[in-house]
Amino acid sequence: xxxxxxxEKYKPFFSAMLIDPLYDGSYKxxxxxxxxxxxxxxxxxxxxxxxxxxxxxxxxxxxxxxxSNLKDRKEYVNKELFKSKFYxxxxxxxxxxxxxxxxxEWTLLCTIDNVFDEFTTRANEPIENEGEGGLDADKMLxxxxxxxxxxxxxxxxxxxxxxxxKKIFYQDEDLxxxxxxxxxxxxxxxxxxxxK
Numbered sequence: 001x002x003x004x005x006x007x008e009k010y011k012p013f014f015s016a017m018l019i020d021p022l023y024d025g026s027y028k029x030x031x032x033x034x035x036x037x038x039x040x041x042x043x044x045x046x047x048x049x050x051x052x053x054x055x056x057x058x059x060x061x062x063x064x065x066x067x068s069n070l071k072d073r074k075e076y077v078n079k080e081l082f083k084s085k086f087y088x089x090x091x092x093x094x095x096x097x098x099x100x101x102x103x104x105e106w107t108l109l110c111t112i113d114n115v116f117d118e119f120t121t122r123a124n125e126p127i128e129n130e131g132e133g134g135l136d137a138d139k140m141l142x143x144x145x146x147x148x149x150x151x152x153x154x155x156x157x158x159x160x161x162x163x164x165x166k167k168i169f170y171q172d173e174d175l176x177x178x179x180x181x182x183x184x185x186x187x188x189x190x191x192x193x194x195x196k
Contacts, residue, residue, distance in 0.1 A: 006081045013062040018100055019054040021061075027051075033100060039092040049087055052077050057093065057101045057170075070170040094169070094179045102168040109164045116157050123150040 007022060014020055019031055027050040028034050034050065041049050055063050055077050056070070067073035078084070098106045127143045169175040 010062045013060070016060040017054060017058045018060065019050065019058060021051040021054040023051075037092055037095045037099060040089045041087050041092070045087050048082065048084075049089075052082060053093060053096060055081065057097055059101060070172045070175075090175065090178045091182060094175055094182065097168055097175070098179075105164055105168050109161060109168065112157050112161050112164070116154055116161075119150045119154050119157075123147050123154070 011022065014022055019027070023030055025047075027047050031050075039046065039049075055061050056073050058064070063073050063076065067076055127140065127147075165176065169179065
């Protein structure tokens with residue numbers, strides 16, 4: 001029995017993928033969002049690199065199910081499928097995950113951050129006195145209960161955020177560290193401040 005090529009083996013699964021790893025043409029023309037993400041790989045290897053990224057990071061890639069460990073999946077793609085040195089741009093890969101492959105999860109994570117900030121502001125607001133006698137006991141109890149609920153909800157958000165963050169980056173510490181580095185550069189902080 002003949003061994004199928006990887007294209008034949010996985011082809012039935014490719015239609016569900018966000019970026020088709022079998023596309024034969026310019027990925028930047030076919031997928032304009034790629035033009036918005038800076039990449040250091042700009043020569044003829046770019047399209048091959050996008051194919052590899054698609055197989056490695058797309059949640060609908062058959063390789064994600066077959067090789068649940070990200071490092072194993074990268075090794076398989078590099079050695080078995082492309083049989084060449086895999087050129088990598090980690091910052092591009094982080095942005096690709098956030099803007100394309102895990103966009104929904106990233107949006108949810110940002111929303112959780114925004115709600116967390118709002119709850120923090122509300123939980124830190126002082127309980128206002130009403131007139132000379134202050135709040136009556138019932139109003140004071142309700143205000144304290146509300147603050148306690150905010151704090152409890154915030155604790156749950158921290159757990160949800162951490163789980164979501166790990167999911168976005170396939171629990172890969174290297175990718176998560178790169179994302180943290182990108183987020184804290186002066187350029188990114190200035191960009192974030194302009195958005196507000």
